Amino acid sequence: MSAVMADEHHEEHPKGITRWLFTTNHKDIGTLYLFLALIMFFIGGFMALIIRAELFQPGLQVVEPQFFNSMTTMHALIMIFGVVMPAFTGLANWLIPMMVGATDMALPRMNNWSFWILPFAFTMLISTLLMDGGGPAGGWTLYPPLSLQTGTALPFVIFSIHLMGLSSIMGSINVIATILNMRAPGMTLMKMPLFVWTWLITAYLLIATMPVLAGAVTMLLTDKFFGTSFFNAAGGGDPVLFQHIFWFFGHPEVYVLILPAFGVISQIIPTFARKPLFGYSSMVYATASIAFLSFIVWAHHMFTVGMPLAGEMFFMFTTMLIAVPTGVKVFNWVATMWRGSMTFETPMLFAIGFIMMFTIGGFSGLMMAITPVDFQYHDTYFIVAHFHYVLVPGAIFSIIAAVYYWLPKWTGHMYNEKLGKLHFWLSTIFVNLTFFPMHFIGLAGMPRRIPDYSLQFVEFNQIATIGAFGFGFAQLLFLYIVLQTVRGGQKATDQVWEGAHGLEWTLASPPPYHSFTTPPEVK
Amino acid sequence: MSKISRSRNPGKTSFRLALVVIAMFGFGFLMVPIYNVFCDITGLNGNNKNTNTVASNVDYKVDENRTIKVQFMSSLNSGTRMDFKPEVFEMEVHPGRVYTTNFYARNPHKLPMIGQAVPSVQPAQASLHFHKTECFCFTQQKFAAREGRDMPVSFVVDPDIPEDIETITLSYTFFDITHTAKNSEQNKLPDGG
Numbered sequence: 090m091s092a093v094m095a096d097e098h099h100e101e102h103p104k105g106i107t108r109w110l111f112t113t114n115h116k117d118i119g120t121l122y123l124f125l126a127l128i129m130f131f132i133g134g135f136m137a138l139i140i141r142a143e144l145f146q147p148g149l150q151v152v153e154p155q156f157f158n159s160m161t162t163m164h165a166l167i168m169i170f171g172v173v174m175p176a177f178t179g180l181a182n183w184l185i186p187m188m189v190g191a192t193d194m195a196l197p198r199m200n201n202w203s204f205w206i207l208p209f210a211f212t213m214l215i216s217t218l219l220m221d222g223g224g225p226a227g228g229w230t231l232y233p234p235l236s237l238q239t240g241t242a243l244p245f246v247i248f249s250i251h252l253m254g255l256s257s258i259m260g261s262i263n264v265i266a267t268i269l270n271m272r273a274p275g276m277t278l279m280k281m282p283l284f285v286w287t288w289l290i291t292a293y294l295l296i297a298t299m300p301v302l303a304g305a306v307t308m309l310l311t312d313k314f315f316g317t318s319f320f321n322a323a324g325g326g327d328p329v330l331f332q333h334i335f336w337f338f339g340h341p342e343v344y345v346l347i348l349p350a351f352g353v354i355s356q357i358i359p360t361f362a363r364k365p366l367f368g369y370s371s372m373v374y375a376t377a378s379i380a381f382l383s384f385i386v387w388a389h390h391m392f393t394v395g396m397p398l399a400g401e402m403f404f405m406f407t408t409m410l411i412a413v414p415t416g417v418k419v420f421n422w423v424a425t426m427w428r429g430s431m432t433f434e435t436p437m438l439f440a441i442g443f444i445m446m447f448t449i450g451g452f453s454g455l456m457m458a459i460t461p462v463d464f465q466y467h468d469t470y471f472i473v474a475h476f477h478y479v480l481v482p483g484a485i486f487s488i489i490a491a492v493y494y495w496l497p498k499w500t501g502h503m504y505n506e507k508l509g510k511l512h513f514w515l516s517t518i519f520v521n522l523t524f525f526p527m528h529f530i531g532l533a534g535m536p537r538r539i540p541d542y543s544l545q546f547v548e549f550n551q552i553a554t555i556g557a558f559g560f561g562f563a564q565l566l567f568l569y570i571v572l573q574t575v576r577g578g579q580k581a582t583d584q585v586w587e588g589a590h591g592l593e594w595t596l597a598s599p600p601p602y603h604s605f606t607t608p609p610e611v612k
Numbered sequence: 613m614s615k616i617s618r619s620r621n622p623g624k625t626s627f628r629l630a631l632v633v634i635a636m637f638g639f640g641f642l643m644v645p646i647y648n649v650f651c652d653i654t655g656l657n658g659n660n661k662n663t664n665t666v667a668s669n670v671d672y673k674v675d676e677n678r679t680i681k682v683q684f685m686s687s688l689n690s691g692t693r694m695d696f697k698p699e700v701f702e703m704e705v706h707p708g709r710v711y712t713t714n715f716y717a718r719n720p721h722k723l724p725m726i727g728q729a730v731p732s733v734q735p736a737q738a739s740l741h742f743h744k745t746e747c748f749c750f751t752q753q754k755f756a757a758r759e760g761r762d763m764p765v766s767f768v769v770d771p772d773i774p775e776d777i778e779t780i781t782l783s784y785t786f787f788d789i790t791h792t793a794k795n796s797e798q799n800k801l802p803d804g805g
Contacts (some may be wrong), residue, residue, distance in 0.1 A: 195622035234690075262629045270620040300633050304640025316792060319644060322730045323689070323787030325664075330647050334640055397656060397736055 094097035102602055110205070113197035114181045114602060116499075118204050122179025123492070125207055127568070129171035130485075131136045132215070134561050136164040141523075141557040147542050157540035158226035159218060165229035166246075169346065170253045171211055175466050175482070176488045177349040178203075178260045181288050183499065185264060187593035187600060188282045190273025190609045195240055195266035200521040203259035210252035217242035228538060231306065233328050237313050243489065244314070247306045254299040261299075268292075273592070275611035279370065282591050287352030292382045292419050294348070297384075302338040305331060320448050327396050334335060335385035344383045347479060348446075350487035351418055354440050356591070357494050361437035362429030362587040368421040375414035375421075382411045392463045401460045408458035412451070419448055434586070435509030439490035442482060442517050450478025453528065468538075473532025477524045481560075482517070489516075489567065497585045501599040502578035508570050515563035522556030655733075655740040663731045663787045666750065667743030667768070672708035675771045679704050682769070685783035686715060692788040694719055694727065695760065707771040710745060713785065717753070718760025726755045729784040741770035749784060 094469055102108055102117075107527070112118060116420045139160050152160070175292075182200065186193055194200050217224040222240020225231070231246075236379050239246070268281070268289045281289075308319040309331070318324025320331045351372075359366045366372065388396060388404040396404075453475040457463050466472055489512075497503050526549035535546045542550065581598040593600070650656065682705050684698035695718040705711050718723045730751040733739035744750075748763035755761075769780070 196626060258633055262626050262633075263631055266622040269625050270622040296629055296632055297636050300637035301643075304637050308641075308644075322785065323728045323789045324792070327647070327651075330644065334643050334649060337640075337643065346710040395734075395736070397654060400656075416701045520652075 111201065113193075115186050115194045115197070115200065115604075116600070116602065118194075118200050119181075119183030120181045120499075121177045121204050121209075122182060125204075125211075126172050126176035126179060126488075127571070129167050129175070129211065130564070131568075133164050133167035133172055134178075134564065136160045136167065138561050140164065141554040143540050144340070144542070145554040146551075147544055147547060148541060152540070154227055154540045155223055158228075158538065159224035161538050162225045162227065162229050163214070163218065166214060166225075166250075167211070168480070169229070169342075170250075171214075172206075173346045173488070174253075174257055175207060177288075177291070177346075178257065180284075180349065180353070180488070180491055180495075181260070182262050184495065184593060185285055185288060186229065186271065187596060187604045188285050188591060189268060189271060189276055190592050190605050190611065191267060191271035192603045192605055194263050195271050197262045199259050200263055203256045203263065206252050206256040206259075210249040210256065213245050213252075214249040217245050220245070230332075230339070231309060233309060233312065233331050235310060237320075244310060247310050250306050251303055254303045257295050258299050261295040264288055264292040265296075265490050270435070273608040273611050279373070281612060282352075283355035283366065283369070283372055283376075284349070284352035287348045287355075287376050291345050291348045294345050294380055294383065298338040298341040298345075301334060302342075303339065305334040306310055317554060329391075332391045332394060336390045337384075341380070341383040341391065342386040343476075343479075344379055346484050346487070347447075348379065350443070351376065352485050353487045353491040354422060354443055355418075355492075357436050357440040357490055358425050358444075360494075360586050360588045360590075361434060361440075362426045362431050364425055364429040365590075366421070367424035367427075368417070371417055372421055375417040378414040379411060382407060382414070386411065389458060389460075389463070392460050393467045397511050404413045405458055405460045409455065412455050415451055419444060419451075434493075435506060435513055436490045436494035438513040439486050439493065442513065443486045443490065446478055446482030446486070446517075446520070449511065450475055450480075450483055453478065466531065468536055469531040470527040470535045471538055473537050474524050474531055476526035477527070481524065482520050486516070492571065494586075495593075496574050497581035498593060498596075498598050498600065500575050500578075501572050501581055501597075503581050504570050504574040504578065508566060512563060512566045512570060515566065516560060519556045519559035519563055523553050523560055524556075526550075526552045526556075643701065644678060646778055655736045655738075662743065663733050664749070666747075667745055670710060670743055670745055670768045672679065672768065672771050673705060674706055674708035676706055678707055678771075680707060680769055680773070681705075681779045682711075682767075683779060684713065684715070684780045687783065687785045689785055692727070692786055694725070694755075694786060694788070695719070696784075696786045699762065701727070705769055707769045707773060710766055710768045712746070712764050712766040714762040714764050715748065716760065716762050717755070717786065719755035719758060722757050723790075725755050725756055725788060725790045727755065728787045728789050730787060732783045733784070734783070735777060735779045737774060738753045738777050741773035741777075742782070743768050743770060 102114065103111070109117060109121060139152060140157065143149070143157055182194065191560065220241040222242060222373070224242050225236065225239050225246045227236035227239060236243070268285055272281070308317070310318050311317040312321055318326040320326045320328045322328065355366055355372060386404055386408045388400060389408045392401055453471070457466050457472070457475060492502060493509055530546045530549045533546065535542050583596065583598055584594045585598060594605060630699065682703045684701055686696045686698055688696060695716070697716055699714040699716060703711060703713060717727065731747070731749045733742050744765060744767045746764060746766040748765060753763065
């Protein structure tokens, strides 16, 4: 009796704005993260459209070159730190406690903190656009000496990066503490859903690399304002050193942006193929190998700085080695679908789209790993095409797939399947229209981060711009579908999907405020 | 349930992870000395201890049979305005013998300026065998208004240099450090240029 009353008491939560400001509930915080990511997605997307509008024609039409440069820089910073990372953290918050059979995250108060730092960080970052000398315009990689020429904005950009780093470090500590300590009885590590596994490994990557980025940008700050010479050649420093430190963070970071996506896809494919995931343990080991290799490949981002031959060879071969565990994953997904009784609901469409297009991006990455040809690709649109293929139809598609897949669980309502499918087809067509031509103009020699270009690149740039606007407007449909589902719709069952397995599907839709008050028994 | 809470402790896990965070923040800074040592050992970047300090023992046996071409390059860092060029652009040298050449620099401004030349030797493997007995790059260079002068560099190529190296490029980039150097007291006067 008393237990029932306690449960009822737990179901109450504060109403209004204080519910969200002071919440320590993993579901509320997950929702906050996801909405922040959605807002930032439209802000960063708007910046991308400014870039594409300027590149519709050669010459300068829409914006000043300086502003164009800050658009490319800010677009990257916002999409990486403001969209993909918070969206994955939001998914982790919502799903990990439900998937491992816990009541909540292990450190709920810190969870509140790690979210509420972010709005301040991004307000500060975006406000730099209004400062003297404009926002940061030296590229998101902040290479000195160029980045040190940033005006008033520099310390604000660096401090906002510190805050974002702090937030994701706290988020990661929370994820690891939850996974290692809060699992239900019987939930051994090798029984965890793959999304939990990939996040566990991602969290370790973040903990190992975010402090290194914080150190690198701190060195920039002291070089600029306190007379140190870490990267100043006149004082005995070396600007190339920054690139090494940055990419020591930066390469594991790109796996931070994709490993949780692998986890999402590994949840969705078995559901709609109605078969268990093929090669579960090889998936776990592949994820761990990718994470390990990500620490020893960083200099492939800087083949052209002038490295000894032995160094270039080392980074070339270790980079190519990453294709092996990644290939294991792709083959496992395909093998899961093989002879499954597949249906093609929206999450499955996005998941299959992910596998196809992420692999295209993976292959162009393999091309760049080859040092001699990378000298041609370096700093061209080929690079832009590559990383947008792995990030847009890669990371972003997996996030969209995850939202369609778990939204009925979160809200208790089914989304509009017709509109969802329309959203998938519009996104897929326009994303390819945007980024596929960039391969060609890149190979033909168009440099990235330049607002003007030669006449021979006009047609492909125009196709890309049309694609970008189409993709951007298609996402308004996504916004509409999500809001419509939150507000109401056909009631979702607890299992939601016929082939869905896992602890989160044993809870009601929507799940109770505290997921598992008594831990479930996992056999 | 009780069994779990006894064996598991989120606080301990987070404390350990926080230590990792602090250690990795330190590691970021540790990469600075690691990088410098790595460059000194490998000659990477053509700018290391060997190209930045006076060589002490250059008593080599001169190898008359081998000739290496040494090229000289000068460039200015962005924002630095001065005249700066080598006296000769190329020299044929024998390994083991000490040679001297001049670079000419002139301050075009109405105010005094302080400059610092940063050397780079390519190919990187050659930088380990390229020793300087005297160089204007070892110290900061002060120029009076509109002053111009020749600045010498004396170097010797170690006869142990790998056989396949036939050309060495010595490049200097001049940095205007008038503003940053004002605060430090270590500015040494160029000793007779």
